[in-house]
Amino acid sequence: MSDAKDAILRRIRDAEAQAAAAPEGRVARSYRTSTESTAGQRRELLIDRLLDYRAMVREATPTELPATIAAVLSEAGATRVRYAPGLDAALLARFDGEALPDDPSSDPRLLDRVDAVVTDSHVTAAATGTICLQAGPTNGRRALTLVPDCHVCLVRDESVVYGVPEMVARLDPLLPVTMVSGPSATSDIELSRVEGVHGPRRLIVILVHPGPPEATPG
Amino acid sequence: MSTFLGMPGHLRGVESFPRAAHRGLTNATQRHNLTHATTTIRDKRAAVVAELDDWQELRAAGSAIKRDVLARLPELLEQFEAAVTARGGIVHWARDAAEAGAIVTDLIRATGETEVLKVKSMATQEIALNEQLAAAGIHAQETDLAELIIQLGHDTPSHILVPAIHRNRAEIRDIFLAGMPGVDPDLSTEPADLAEASRVFLRTQFLRTRVAISGCNFGIAETGTVSVVESEGNGRMCVTLPQTLITVMGIEKLLPTYRDLEVFLQLLPRSSTGERMNPYTSLWTGVTPDDGPQEFHIVLLDNGRTRALADSVGREALKCIRCSACLNVCPVYERAGGHAYGSTYPGPIGAILTPQLTGFESADDPNGSLPFASSLCGRCNEVCPVEIPITDILLELRHRKVTEYPPVPEATMMQTLTQLWSHPRLWNAAAGMVALGRVLGGRDHTITSVPGFLGGWTSVRDVAVPPKQTFRQWFAGSEAQHLLTAARRGAEGEA
Numbered sequence: 001m002s003d004a005k006d007a008i009l010r011r012i013r014d015a016e017a018q019a020a021a022a023p024e025g026r027v028a029r030s031y032r033t034s035t036e037s038t039a040g041q042r043r044e045l046l047i048d049r050l051l052d053y054r055a056m057v058r059e060a061t062p063t064e065l066p067a068t069i070a071a072v073l074s075e076a077g078a079t080r081v082r083y084a085p086g087l088d089a090a091l092l093a094r095f096d097g098e099a100l101p102d103d104p105s106s107d108p109r110l111l112d113r114v115d116a117v118v119t120d121s122h123v124t125a126a127a128t129g130t131i132c133l134q135a136g137p138t139n140g141r142r143a144l145t146l147v148p149d150c151h152v153c154l155v156r157d158e159s160v161v162y163g164v165p166e167m168v169a170r171l172d173p174l175l176p177v178t179m180v181s182g183p184s185a186t187s188d189i190e191l192s193r194v195e196g197v198h199g200p201r202r203l204i205v206i207l208v209h210p211g212p213p214e215a216t217p218g
Numbered sequence: 219m220s221t222f223l224g225m226p227g228h229l230r231g232v233e234s235f236p237r238a239a240h241r242g243l244t245n246a247t248q249r250h251n252l253t254h255a256t257t258t259i260r261d262k263r264a265a266v267v268a269e270l271d272d273w274q275e276l277r278a279a280g281s282a283i284k285r286d287v288l289a290r291l292p293e294l295l296e297q298f299e300a301a302v303t304a305r306g307g308i309v310h311w312a313r314d315a316a317e318a319g320a321i322v323t324d325l326i327r328a329t330g331e332t333e334v335l336k337v338k339s340m341a342t343q344e345i346a347l348n349e350q351l352a353a354a355g356i357h358a359q360e361t362d363l364a365e366l367i368i369q370l371g372h373d374t375p376s377h378i379l380v381p382a383i384h385r386n387r388a389e390i391r392d393i394f395l396a397g398m399p400g401v402d403p404d405l406s407t408e409p410a411d412l413a414e415a416s417r418v419f420l421r422t423q424f425l426r427t428r429v430a431i432s433g434c435n436f437g438i439a440e441t442g443t444v445s446v447v448e449s450e451g452n453g454r455m456c457v458t459l460p461q462t463l464i465t466v467m468g469i470e471k472l473l474p475t476y477r478d479l480e481v482f483l484q485l486l487p488r489s490s491t492g493e494r495m496n497p498y499t500s501l502w503t504g505v506t507p508d509d510g511p512q513e514f515h516i517v518l519l520d521n522g523r524t525r526a527l528a529d530s531v532g533r534e535a536l537k538c539i540r541c542s543a544c545l546n547v548c549p550v551y552e553r554a555g556g557h558a559y560g561s562t563y564p565g566p567i568g569a570i571l572t573p574q575l576t577g578f579e580s581a582d583d584p585n586g587s588l589p590f591a592s593s594l595c596g597r598c599n600e601v602c603p604v605e606i607p608i609t610d611i612l613l614e615l616r617h618r619k620v621t622e623y624p625p626v627p628e629a630t631m632m633q634t635l636t637q638l639w640s641h642p643r644l645w646n647a648a649a650g651m652v653a654l655g656r657v658l659g660g661r662d663h664t665i666t667s668v669p670g671f672l673g674g675w676t677s678v679r680d681v682a683v684p685p686k687q688t689f690r691q692w693f694a695g696s697e698a699q700h701l702l703t704a705a706r707r708g709a710e711g712e713a
Contacts, residue, residue, distance in 0.1 A: 004311040008469065009292045011524035016289075019530040027282040031275035031481070049494065104508040108459055109425045128484075128495035141509040142458045142500075146451065164495075165480040173441040173476040174305070176502045176509055179483075181495035184451040188364035188380055189387055189409040191255045197363065197413050198420065199451025199498060 035127075035162040042126040042160045043207060049129025053182020054195050055203040065208060069118060069152065070094035072204050076150050078116035084144065086137025087120060108143030116150035117200075124160045125167035128181060131155060131205070132167060135176040142176055151200040153180070157209035226346040227315045227521075228374070229576050231560015234587035242555035248384045252555055255383050256546045262492025263543060263601070269494070270484070279481045281605040284537035287472050288527065294439040294472050295518065301442025305504020307514040314521050319350030321517050322431065322464055326356055329462050331429045337446060337453045338362035339433025340540055341466045341519055343375060344562045344575075347431070358431065359423055361452035363416050370397030376556025376564060378542040379490050384555055387412065420452065430456035434467035434516070435539070436482055440475045443503045444516065447486060449496050457500050463511035468519050470536040482539060485603035489541035522575030531614040535570045537604040542567075544598035544608060550591055559591065560584050566598035570611040573619075581623035589615035627671060649688040659683030 037045075050057050060068035073081060073095050083092055085101040092099040102117075111117075122134035131153060133139040145151050161167050171177055184199030195201065231238060242248060267273055287294060299309045312318035326334055334351070336342065336358050348358045348369075360369045367382040368375050371393040375381030382390070387407040394401050394412065398419050405415055435447045444465055446453040457463055473482065479501075487496045505514050527533050545551045545565030556564035561572040569588040578586045589612050598608040638645045658665045665681040667673065675681070692698055 002311075004313050004317060007313055008311055008518070008520045008524065009295070011520065012291045012295075012469075012527060015524050015528035015533075016291075018528040019533055027279060027286060029279055029481075031272040031279055031484075033480070053497070112421075112425055125495075128487075130495045135506060135509050142454070143510075146454050146458055164484050168477060168480040168483070171476075171501075173438065173443050173501075174503050176500070176506050178454065179495070179499040179501075181493075181497050183497065184449070185497050186363050186409075186413055186450045187491055188362070188367070188382060188450075189390055189412055190251070191258045191380065191383075192409050194409045194413045196410075197417055197450035197452070198361075198424065198455055 031165075032163065033165040035166075037126075037162045039157055039160070039209070040211075042162060043157070043209065045162075046124065046126040046129060046155070046160055046207070049126065050182065050205055053129055053185075053203075055129075055182050055205050058204065058206045060206055060208055061210060062208060065154075065206070066091050066094040068206055070096070072152055072206065073097070073116055073118075076116055076152075076202060076204065078150060080113065080115045081118060082111065082114050082144065082148070083118040084120060084138050084140035087118065092118065102140055102144050104141045108141070108147060111143055111147035114148045116152060117144055117148045118152045118154070119145055120154045120156070121159065122177075123167050123170040124155050125162070125164050126160055127163045130164070130167065130179050130181045132171060133178045133180060134172060135178075142178055145178065145180075146199055149200055150202040150204065151180075152204045152206065154206050154208055157207070225315055226319060226350050228343055228346050228562045229522075229572055229585075231558075231584045233560070234582070234584050235554075235558055235560070235591040236587060238558040238560060238584075239550075239554035239591070242558045243553060245555070247386070247389075248555050249553065251384055251386045252552055255380065256552050259492055259546045263489060263546070264492075266488045266492055266494055270488070276481055276484055277603055277605050280485050280539075280603055281537060283473060283478050283481060284539075284604050285534075286474060288470065288533055288536055290474075291469065291472075291527070294474060295469060298437055298439040298442060298472060299518075301438075301440065302444075302504055302514075302516060303442075305442050307442065307504040307516055310515060310517045312517050312519050312521070315345035316350075318345050318466060318517050318519050318521070319347055322347060322466070323351060323354045323356065325462070325464055325515055326351070326429055327354070329429050331356075331427075333357050333359065333423075333427055333429075335423060335427045335430040335456050335460065336360050336365070337430065337432040337448070337456045338365045338381070339431070339466060340378060340562060341433050341468050342431060345466070345519070345521060347466070359420075359427070361420055361424070361456060362448075363413060363450060363452075366416055366420075367393055370394065374557060375562070377545060378540050378563065378565070378567075379545075380542075384557070420455075424452075424455040424459055428460050429462045429464070430460040430511075431464045431466065432456055434465050434471055435486070436473050436479065437467050437471050437516075438474075438476050438479070439472050441503055443476060443501050445479070445502075446500045447483075447496055448498050448500075449491065451498055454498055454500055457502065458510050460511055462513040463515070465514070465516045466519055467516055468521075468523060470523055486539055486541055489539075489543040489601065489603040522577075525577060526571070526574035529574065529614075532570065532574045532611050534606050535567065535574060535608075535611055537606055538567050538571065539604060540567075541603055543601040543603065547597040547601050548592075549595065549597075550593060554591070559588060561588075566592065566608045566612075567606070570606075570608055570615060573615055578619060578622055581625075586619050586623065589613075589619060646688075646690060650691060652684045652688065653686055656683045656686070 079097040081099040082102045119140045120138040183203040364382040377383040551565040573585045663683045
């Protein structure tokens with residue numbers, strides 16, 4: 001194999017000599033890398049984007065959270081639920097059905113028998129409605145938020161940033177990351193968007209913030 | 219599309235673009251489907267691009283980052299290899315399609331599996347990986363909806379992002395009914411129902427299959443991180459559930475730093491699907507214990523990329539991030555359709571990338587016709603998110619084509635003209651004979667069909683008959699001489 005590597009690197013060096021291309025120096029980053037905004041503005045923008053992707057959105061204060069989680073799970077008709085093992089079990093205390101922490105060493109295929117899953121999230125970009133799940137105790141392993149058909153995702157106020165640059169800056173490159181912007185979708189048939197192919201067909205986002213919840217959209 | 223000279227691949231068709239385009243132009247269903255689809259996506263793209271007031275700055279940064287990658291490729295590739303290896307991944311190098319195919323085949327054989335899943339990937343399509351695996355007795359199941367439509371319909375892709383763009387819902391329903399085992403015979407033509415059918419068909423395979431193959435949108439040299447940008451979740455399934463993951467990545471797909479994603483994750487979704495962000499992006503670095511495949515291989519593919527790199531103008535095509543915005547705005551693509559290009563890469567980007575990856579193998583190499591498959595209107599330059607000067611490269615490649623293989627009839631004609639123009643007697647004699655062409659005009663003095671290789675001229679237009687005499691004949695005659703004498707007298711009289 002190292003033969004191929006040497007050959008390719010040699011071809012590249014020959015090509016460079018032939019093209020006599022000058023190295024590009026420093027890359028000018030004159031695009032926006034941060035945008036001033038208040039938590040309220042970011043939340044409003046995020047809700048707009050999530051609804052545009054046809055995700056379901058709820059708002060809750062930390063004290064209301066267990067009741068809200070129980071409510072959305074029963075509205076979704078879920079009876080068997082798994083949650084990221086790092087989540088506080090008290091969050092699921094109000095739910096009537098079976099709610100168990102995910103065992104990361106178990107076969108991920110078994111998650112196909114689960115109705116819904118509850119996880120936290122790491123960072124969210126309001127401008128694009130993109131929620132980042134960074135594999136770990138509170139966001140779960142990647143399969144947890146993929147195999148079940150319904151994902152209830154907590155997005156906490158302090159984790160919402162304005163745009164993509166601020167979002168990427170908060171990620172750990174060594175951990176697996178899944179960026180989620182709405183439920184699974186396809187535009188492969190006549191470019192008309194259809195929600196729900198292989199990933200969770202239902203994405204329910206609960207925005208957790210200290211203020212009194214405004215009228216719940218959607 | 220076909221294999222060529224023994225090397226597997228889908229980079230060269232069997233006939234020239236003008237010939238192949240004729241079929242596309244006369245296919246009314248395909249033209250209708252393409253017009254509908256490209257118009258829709260053009261509008262969506264324009265709307266989301268207009269939302270960003272720093273779009274031009276993002277494009278400039280995207281272009282500069284990619285140029286930097288091309289200028290430092292050996293260093294970045296070795297950095298990437300070291301980072302992937304440090305995180306438990308295994309890096310392979312492949313000079314061409316056959317070598318890449320052999321590496322992937324051996325890796326799959328080592329697992330003992332004969333069925334693998336695939337995420338849509340241009341690199342694996344380019345090297346005809348499915349066909350190479352089939353020859354080794356391995357079935358590669360496509361999981362992207364459009365690729366599934368292509369695979370079940372024994373068809374070939376015609377668009378970078380939406381490979382089945384040339385098919386409408388009724389055609390897709392028929393393909394599913396004919397090719398998808400266990401499908402509901404009453405399947406409707408609703409896109410939602412068709413998507414549901416593919417979900418059901420693939421679900422058991424996602425849960426059962428132990429090996430998957432993916433492409434890669436961006437590989438980060440600094441960290442060894444690999445990414446798949448997608449919509450449906452089939453990509454997530456493939457990079458998460460199997461035990462073994464094999465990723466095939468073109469060597470130009472690198473980005474120097476993780477931070478660079480902040481540019482490309484803004485440029486790519488808005489340019490390709492016209493969304494603010496695509497539904498799912500997966501990023502992973504080597505192997506993570508208890509999460510995802512525990513065996514990860516990545517194959518770094520050259521397959522002509524270093525050939526393109528050697529051209530100071532053409533190398534800019536290697537900045538391409540496969541968004542397909544240039545296809546969607548191209549008047550030639552919209553009418554001819556993607557199959558006419560004969561390559562995995564159709565449209566404006568295909569017209570410059572394909573010939574550079576393969577070179578021109580002969581005077582009538584079909585890929586030699588691709589740089590001419592453009593009206594040079596320049597819309598593609600404007601929408602390209604990494605500022606590839608597509609029309610400049612088209613002109614450069616046209617120049618290279620005629621330099622390497624001067625067209626024979628043209629060269630002969632030019633030589634003959636050189637002779638005539640350097641000998642006035644010969645010229646007079648030859649020009650005098652043009653008047654004989656009047657017989658072609660018949661009674662209405664209009665020529666509707668010219669014989670021989672000039673016939674193409676009259677296939678869409680008429681030609682006026684030549685005058686009875688040439689200017690030089692007229693000038694030597696008495697009428698001209700009278701006029702001249704009169705004019706001289708007049709001039710003297712005024713003086």
